[in-house]
Amino acid sequence: MNWDAWLPLLVILSSLLPGLIIFALAEERVRLRTVLNLSGALIKLALVGWMLWGVYNGNHYETRLALLPNLDLVLRAGPLSLFFVTLSAVLWMVTTVYAIGYLEGSPHRSRFFGFFSLCVTTTVGVALAGNLITFLLFYELLTLATYPLLVHRGTEAARRAGRTYLAYTIFGGALLLLGTAWLYSITGTLEFAPQGGFLNGIGKEHHPALIIIFILLIAGFGVKAALVPLHGWLPKAMVAPAPVSALLHAVAVVKAGAFGIVRVVYDVFGVEFAADLGVTGPLAWLAAFTIIYGSLRALFQDDLKRRLAFSTVSQVSYITLGVAIAGPIATIGGVVHLVHQGLMKITLFFCAGNLAETLGIHKISEMNGVGRRMPWTMAAFTIGAFGMIGAPPIAGFITKWYLGLGALEVGQDWVIFVLAGSSLLNAAYFLPILHRAWFQEPPDAWPEEHNFGRKETAWALLLPPVLTAILALAVGLLVTLPFSPLEWAKLIAAREFYQP
């Protein structure tokens, strides 16, 4: 029995099976549900750790099932897939703890955690997908798995947000399907290959079609990656419970879209071929525009989560930008931001959730002096915010560093100005929050305070943001250690994208 061939499938099953069992559990079986959730997360972490070590040493893990004649369902654990899988596995663990604390005593928890597990399952599937059709499959499932989480609150606003989300994502999915099928009809294969191996043999007469396919695929992924003008759903989706927003912005939906763009540019088209087609330039411009636009919109939001949402619009496009600049160093910057943005943004959302859950604070204008009431939460928030601004030595600095260097390397100096502008705007919308939280006098009463005794809030709510904030700081500080995100991104670039 060759276990290597089934490991990727096992990773997927490690969250799928607990999820399915949780659906069947009665609402009041809290303990069993928690055990299932956490053990699933732990098993996944262990499996991923095992594969990380294996891939580091040059092993291959691949599960292959026939889906259609000539078209397989492929799950393959390469360096890039594992990068994303590790992010999901770690953050799933953390978010599960957070969600258990956040939803304590609220209705429909079995449903919530069931879909929560499905959501992670599909994200891991997206990460492990070894060809475009497998990717598409999990990508669409992700839409379906996140919708119930999004509308979990069941309010009219939630339903409206859900509708918007579906309208965008199903449309994006349709574009993706079209692009994928078209590509298949031209090439007869959809396997991910470094440098887009299978496209190099395509004749010149297909190049216009390939350009359109590129646009279709990028548009399909761009919906979830919130590329302007396809970002409209993201701010509305803020009605979801905080753990969902956290997961949505840091791991699952938005990141899956960005990951898809990475896949398309590097493993479907191949970065050189894409550059020959002349499509990476416009993509870079679009990403740059999104970065600036998202930041500008974020400036004017008073709702904390909405401001964070627009910040995501901006930050996720760093990944796209890094990919579209199309040089080895910029690639490292873009890819590493997959993890960096995840750590920072999940911290920010956890903190926003804590404020809402503990003090009933939803708006920035209500945040006066909140740092004195909840110092640990706000300390974590501060680290996340400075990371977003790009202050050293937090994770965001590393990203900007590599993006900037990468842009210089290929002579695209304009990117530097985009980065500078974005940093400036980031500072403009994060620093006032910090000022309020730390230096303004707190009000006499908070909007809706819950009692947690002497602690600032529940442990399950406090630990996750502190942990992710420390991680965000650590991946910046310890950036040169082996297995740091940056080193792994370098490994990816060396092994997958820029093979000699």
Added chain:
Amino acid sequence: MGAMFTTIPWASALILLPLAGGMICFLWPRMVNALGLITVFATALSVIGLGWQIINDGVYHHPIGGWGAPLGIDLYADGLSLLMLSMTALVGICISIYSTAYFKREHTTRFWPLWLFLLGALNALFLSADIFNVYVTFELMGLAAVALVALAGGRDALGGAMRYLLAALLGSLAYLLGVALLYHGFGTVDIALLSQRVEPSPVLWATLGLMSAGLLLKTALFPLHFWLPPAHASAPAPVSALLSALVVKASFYILLRLWLEIFEPVVDDKSVASLLGLLGAAAVIWGSVQALRQTRLKLLIAYSTVAQIGYLFLAFPLAAAAGVTAWSAAVYLAVSHALAKAAMFLAAGNLIHFGGHDRIADLDRVVQRLPLTAGAFALAGVSIMGLPPSGGFIGKWLMLEAALTQERWDLVAVMILGGLLAGAYIFKVLGYAFTQADITHESKTVPASMEWAALLLAMGAILLGFLAVPVLSLVGIGDPFGVSEVRP
């Protein structure tokens, strides 16, 4: 053992068992549920037996009583028939289980004989090798189906049934006239013989027109779909499921057979295929838009059927260059639609049973109380929308592939648009599963068997997404799509 297994005339059993079962149910109304279930399961077993035979020995051909065509009745089964029979058996089992709990006592005595007759007729139709037999099975099927629709009683159901009956009879008569002309022209009603004898002639054209018109009317292709929504929406839930899942497919199956065997090789003109494709496209759009506009759940599902039937006809214009892919797509879509739509109607039945109405806007209180049913509806919806992984996705993928290789952008656009609209109307319903409604509504409990029957069917539709390779190789037995072209 194996030898004995293969010598049993499974095909005859497929027809005789349900007919006999229907008679017995009629005569013995006290144990009608048990009898009916036994018959349906036995029939399903026969399908497995027949499948065994076909997989081992290839195409099955059996002249009943040794008479042979044209006077006798020939049975013929290849991979395509087997797939249709399996679909019928599977959907039939689930619907039967559902029905034991769904119908009141006095209704079961009427439902079971009719349903078993319908099953027999369907099996016979899928096994028929000559076009006149098809007419007879059509009529048997039609009459049983109309009676089943009328079972619900009340103004809407009776009106729907009447409309359905008139349409079915009209379709049958047109078809029969076509049979007459064909027989006159080429002297046989055996499909295989006909396919050797036909040649382009005015008679053939007239036949093509008449038969197609009749079959299209029965298949409810736009704009001949007018009878379908009232009939399917007003019938009892299991009956709606049967009609949408199986009965409509039967006439499509015949159209497909005739087209493949008789018309396609002869008719050079692409205009007929184009016309069918055009109507299919119109059906996709029109049906979807209408479904989106409905305020009643069952009507929504019924209009969705109108739209989904349209997809099947998109294969006709595509078959010229990508025959196997296009036909495989149509067949795959037909089967997954059967499973998914049956699941949907059964789920709708549960909701109505529970809440007493099917107004979409007031569904919130109901959907939340029936998570299994909501799950069934959602999973079936995934297949209807053509999202992966589901049978619907595989079908749509193949269809897209066929369209893209020929650069038929119009059809591609229709397929994509249809998927989007389907998403819109499915989630119009599903959105209510997540609202904060107080549960103050008067409600009945729904038996577990009813919930699970719906869920099983829906899961089947999803599972079909992973079975494309075996299913497509099964369909290939006997080379029903004629051309053994190489895939691109």
Added chain:
Amino acid sequence: MNADIYAILLLLVVAWPLLLAIPALHSRLPWSRHLAIIPAAMLTVLPGDASLELSWLLFGTGFAVNSETRWILLMTVAIWFTAATLSKPSMRDHGNHATPFFFLTLTGNLGAILATDLISFFSFATLMGYSFYGLLIQDSNDEVRRAGRLYIIFLVVADLLLFEALLLAAFTTEDLRYEAVREAMAGASSLQFYLWMVLIGFALKAGVWPAHLWLLATYRSVQRSTALLLMGVPVAMGLLGAVRWLPLGEFDIQGTSEVIQIMGIVAFLYAAQKLIRRPALKILPAWITIAVTGMFIAALGAGLAHPAIWRQYEYLSYPFIAFMGILLATLTFFTSRLQDSPQSINLPSPRMAAFHLWVARCFNTLQRWTKESLFGFQSYWSSTWLKTLKQIQRMLDWQKPEGFVGEWSARITLFVLVGLALAWLAA
């Protein structure tokens, strides 16, 4: 043995105040503010050079102490010690919200002094700069807050410029230690660009004319201990940064160096002119600072023009910075003692008020423009001509506030813009 002690000490200098920043810790320790400076003080008095390589930290960090840094360290320790004494009469530090920022700023300051490469320096300087904001606005009246806002705007822009400069340096050389960068940048094609970004960046940080606005504003409004720190933290560190980052003594940079010298001299003359006109006693040290930094910049310009001279006198620059810091701090200390009456918390000068008004207006206009350009399409189409005209008029309004164009601030802005444009052309 000795090396190990040094290594631990070097680490402690930075790590100890960082650790003390945790409220649970410093609120339990008596004299915590003073305690935080102890390792640094020890390092100052111990003889000999020492260095510590931390290759696992960031892109490879190092701390080193030698005769040059010891000067700066001495000054810093002295200023911080005074500030600690001034700010905290009581033993226990309980419930003071500025205390963590005190420790964080200290950490940043000491780290920046000891750092041996550009990235570490930049990281610690960033930590210092942002934490210092917390110290600045602990009084939290309106004027302080306005000054704080000015400070932070200058800081963000400065950090951005320095980040870009850092990128240019990293693009040119892999090794980012000071000497390596000096050598590499001296011959780099992006030298001019780098030069100007570093200069402007540190000039903004140090409050060199014409970026002295924030310095004046904060100096006016903050409490005594913080005013003291101003001299040691942003100003001295800004000058130190410029000395370390600029490719001094390597290359004769004609043209640019003259411009820099002229700017330095103009800054000095401007401040001197102010001094001659006898400003209020309290603000005197601020003007002296501006004059001195102007001189220093002129010296840097000279250093850029004559590498040989710079190499000869380079060792003087560190004691100069140190003495300057101490001197100014002492001056601040005494002037504030002289004027330690409630009236001395003086009102904003009309000029400053005008500037603030202008900043606020600019910001509002920017906000409105962006808003309009983002969301305004619809309203633009639906609005009548009259409305559009009014909008245009409103947009033009900001250009003609009464007497504003005659004000200094506009000229200063122009000057900065011209500087930027020059830098652009030169690059």
Added chain:
Amino acid sequence: MSTAFLYALVGMGLFSLGLYALIVHTHLLRKILALNVMGSGVFLVLVALAKRTGEIQPDPVPHAMVITGIVVAVSATALALTLTLKLNEETGRAELPDEQRESH
């Protein structure tokens, strides 16, 4: 033009006539009758075309078909009539009810 062909044409005519009536009339009884007329038309065509080869003995197959067809037609008519009666009981009219209305 042979007699058989004439019969066939008449059959066609009947078919068309029935179709027209089926569409035009609203009363269900008339619709049922129209269907029967159509059926007769088809049967006539079948019978007429049975003499297709010019032999003296006509082809028996269409006749068998017609017999089957008549059986089918009779049962269908019976069902249709039953439905009409039921519908009449329910609505008081022997016409197809309008398309479904919104409320029950």
